[in-house]
Amino acid sequence: MKLLVTGAAGFIGSTYARVAAAEGHELTILDKLTYAGRPENLEGVEHRFVHGAIEDPDAVRDAMDGADAVVNFAAESHVDRSIAGQDPFVTTHVIGTGVLLDAARELGVARFLQVSTDEVYGSIESGSFTESSPLNPSSPYSATKAAGDLLVSAHVHTHGIEASICRGSNNYGPRQYPEKLIPLMTLNALHGDSLPVYGDGRQVRNWLYVEDFARAIHTVLQRGNPGEAYNVGGPDECDNLTVVRRILELTGNDESLIEHVTDRPGHDRRYSLSSDKVRALGWEPAVHFAEGLERTVDWYRANEEWWAPIRSGEYRAYYERQYGRALS
Ligand code: NAD
């Protein structure tokens, strides 16, 4: 297939691009290169690159012309940044998704895959969300992702677009920008900086290794029913304090680095997905959390040339704004 993959200079999109390129698909990548978009994430992946935004109809038509399918990863992906300011979230997730859908219809693209998140369902005390659970987002990040999902469903219903939605749980693995829990705590631990745990640290996430999510997306693109959503949850749930303690062990540190800081406003307590529907398509996760976390910490330890430019750039200023202190 000729695939247009948006946002593939980021964490999950670049992993997906590797999976798709290895199968011989021809890739065009459209990416705005925000702070999280890094061309070096695509090293070794054959592709045509279009530098542009999904909310720009001209860039989208240029990139989408001739595509058999579109996989949309382009996003502002961090909840804390959405709390600090929602505008780019609205632009990318709502306007951008709408521009992509219009172009896909005009250009007659056969298949559309929207990459989304478990956070659109909100928090769940016990049990797991299914695809028929109501959308109940808590943050500007998840609210705008939910709006994007609803636009996709509306275009399926109204215009007959062959689109599916993949809702993943928390991803982790190589090349994740260190604003997210696991790479942030790993790099802080490697530098002897304190580890800022929000509130009591007992919030639970359903951890999914990034390559497993990439394979699930490819499965839904090829075998999913148009017009339907598929939940993709990781095999293990774990609370934040347990994650942080394990990272301290893996980096040879003790718990004195843990610092409980002011909780995130509106913090969702627990996410959990039932993945029965995507498993029925033949997908299953290959990497358990214990093994994936070790692999991830090893990757950050071995790839200083990847994170050193980040820790000395925009991220330093972000960190100071978000945490009220400087990195070492
Ligand atoms: P990321 O922040 O690492 O990468 C996002 C990419 O999108 C970057 O390359 C960025 O430059 C690009 N981008 C941002 N705005 C754009 C725009 N307007 N036009 C074109 N490109 C733009 O994000 P990620 O963690 O790889 O997430 C990818 C997708 O997966 C997102 O849709 C996110 O909502 C979803 N998702 C993420 C997780 C997670 O745990 N990270 C879990 C489930 C779903």
Ligand code: TYD
């Ligand atoms: P994050 O990686 O931001 O993902 P999400 O909010 O999308 O789940 O956060 C994962 C969990 O870790 C979440 O409960 C918030 C918590 N957290 C901290 O305790 N400290 C931090 O510095 C960060 C970034 C997250």
